[in-house]
Amino acid sequence: MKKYLLFLIFYAYYSNAQVGVGTTTPNGALDVTSVNDGLLIPRVALTATNAIAPLTAPTTSELVYNTATAGIIPNNVTPGYYYWSGTAWVRLATGNSVDWSILGNTGTVPATNFIGTTDNVELRFRTNNTERLSIGNSGNIGVNIAPSAYRLDVSSGAGDAIYGHSTNVGGVIGYETNFSFGIPVQNLNGSGLYANNPAAGYTSIFAQSTGAATVAANIAYSNVWMAAYNYVDNSSAAFNPSASYNQLNNTSTTLGGTQIALRGFNNRATTAGNPGYSVGVQGLANSQNQDSYGVQGYAYCNTNTRAGGYFEALNYAGTSQAYAYVGTSIGGTNRKITGTASVSEIIPTENHGRVTLTCPESPEYWYQDYGTVELVNGKATIYLDEILADIIVVNEENPIRVTCTPVGMPYFNGITIMSQTSNSVEILELNGGNHSGKLQYQLVVKPKTNYGEGRFPQAPGPGYLKSDKEPLAAKTKNQPSDGRKIFQWPSDHIVYKYNPEDYIKVGDVVPAGPNAGKIFLGEGKYSDGVPAENPALKKEKNN
Incomplete structure (x- = not known):
């Protein structure tokens, strides 16, 4: 029988190069036809995909069935069909899964067809035989790095890590490149997050906290330098952006306390001595050829209490307090500074150090002026500076008050005021004196500014205390009650x-x-x- 089969094969080869097994009309070079048997491929025990053994000289495309589990990853083999590529054994896809084609696939079922593993082994992807992406058996992913404790770990080596962008904005997470900006030049050795929006109307970074959130939308933390640093380069003649802008929208009509758009807090909790200074908020304006302000404040409201700035100083126990309002309108009266304690000036002297001079305080608002007048035969008329005369009130209730000191007249008898107008005072020497010489005088006059507020006008309490909550004991009894209008200069x-x-x-x-x-x-x-x-x-x- 074997001889007969061999004869048929040789006959088919020499006649038309076609062989049929189980058929007399073969198709192709070899046609094996059976309804109850199959073709049995040689069974061998391979040792690795890059090893010829146990074969001695396989031919390219030679097919075997491997029965062994052997070798070391990535050259290991498992039972299944392999063919020789000329340099290595290549496994044929087997099983019930869809074989994935590099030209695409059709008819896949997402619930059952996938690329991956069904055992507890990680999945790796390579290019140029170098591992690029790894998916661990826990689901953690590593890009250019083995999966770590993070759900996604990207290692870019000496380059940038993750870049995301739309048409108009973009940014890099893990920006490795050194870059510079600003004048003076700021040099940075890369950045954890680098965002850029060159197109108009787009925002580089936006953080939002809504709903039931109880933490800040964005928190900047540093234990080596500033927690946040804002830098704006502006060369526009049309737009005037701020380096920092804070807006607080309060929609509740019952929320009490102090609503603050910007808060500064310097916490140096130590009992040891401090050679420096703790500053809550500091403003610095650096402008060589332009008017500048360290701090500028505006306050707009329709109530009786407004202040461009409020400052308070307490000792740590809270038992000593000094506070001041700057640029205020309180109770309809405008003032530059209102506060506790006195207004003082520091004068540096070479021989006495820095000395403090303190302003005198008065129950009412007064202007003072000084000058010299010539006394002739015991008579003189003091004419007020025309500017001073234009900004004061002179009437029977508010006369011009005059104090005179004679110069070189040891027997001078003193003076009396004979008459006064809105811009002059006529004085006469007492007891019929008829001295002639110089008199140095001091004038005290009533300003138009805040005229009508009365003596000891009511002052505000600390900034946290609303005026309607101040105790009655804090209110003076000298407030005008006749409905008078307090004079204010036009803006x-x-x-x-x-x-x-x-x-x-x-x-x-x-x-x-x-x-x-x-x-x-x-x-x-x-x-x-x-x-x-x-x-x-x-x-x-x-x-």
Whole structure:
């Protein structure tokens, strides 16, 4: 029978190069036909994909069935069909799964077809035989690094790590590249997060905390330098952005306490001596050829208590207190500074160190002036400076008060006021004296500013205490109760007839006038409390 089969094969080879087993009409070079048997491929025990053994000289495309589990990853073998590629054994896909093609696949079922492992072994991807992506058996992913304790761990070596971008904005997580910015130049050795938005109206980074959140939307922490540093380069002649902008929107009508848009807190909790100074908030303006302010404050409201700034100093036990309002309007009265203790000046002297001079205090508001007048035969008339005369009140209730000191007249009898007008005082030597010479005088006059407020006007309490909560014992009894109107000078722009908006840039707060407190958008447009950097404001401006 074997001889007969061999004869048929040779006959088929020499006749038409076709062989049929179980058929007399073969298709192809070899046609094996059976309804109850299959083709049995040689069974061998391979040792590794890169080892020929146990074969001696396999031919490219030679097919075997491996029965062994052997070798070391990635050259290990497991039972299944392998063919010789010319340099290694290549396993044929087997089982019930869909074989994945590099040209794409059709008919897959997501619930059952996948690329991965079914045992507790990680999955690895390589290019140029170098591992690029690993998925651990715990689900953690490593890119250019073995899976670690993080769900995703990306190692970029000496390059940047993750880059994400849309059409107009982009950013890198793990920015390795050194970069510089600003004047003076700031040099940074890369950044954990680098975001860039060159297109108008887009924001580099936005953090949001809403709903039931109880923590800040963004927290910056550092134990070596500043927790946050804001730097703006502005060369625009139209927009005037701030280096930092804080806006607090309070929508509750019952929330008490102090609502603060920006808070500074310096905590140096130690009992040891401190050679430096602890400062809560510091403002510095560096402008060589431009007027500058270290701190600028505005306050806009319709109540009787407003202050451009409030400052308070306590000892650590809270038993000693000094506070001051700066740029205030309290009870309808405008003042530069209102507070506890005195107003003082520091004068550095070479021989006495820094000495302190303190201003005298008065129950009422007064102006003082000094000068010299010539006394002739016991008579003289003091004429007030025309500017002083224009800003004071002179009447029977508020006369001009005069004190005179004679110069070189040892037997001078003193003076009496004979008459006065709104700009002059006529004086006469007492007891018929007729001296002639110089008199040095001091004038005390009543200002128009705050005229009508009375003596010992009511003062505000500490900044945290609302006026309607102050105890009755803190209120003085010398307040006018006749409904008089306290005099206030018109605002600067009204007196000199100019428009404050002509002197500010787009994005600035309007300091005075009917639009005071609003953001100036240009071309007669304003916005209530929206910064110029905000896209909503830009949209409003474009409208």
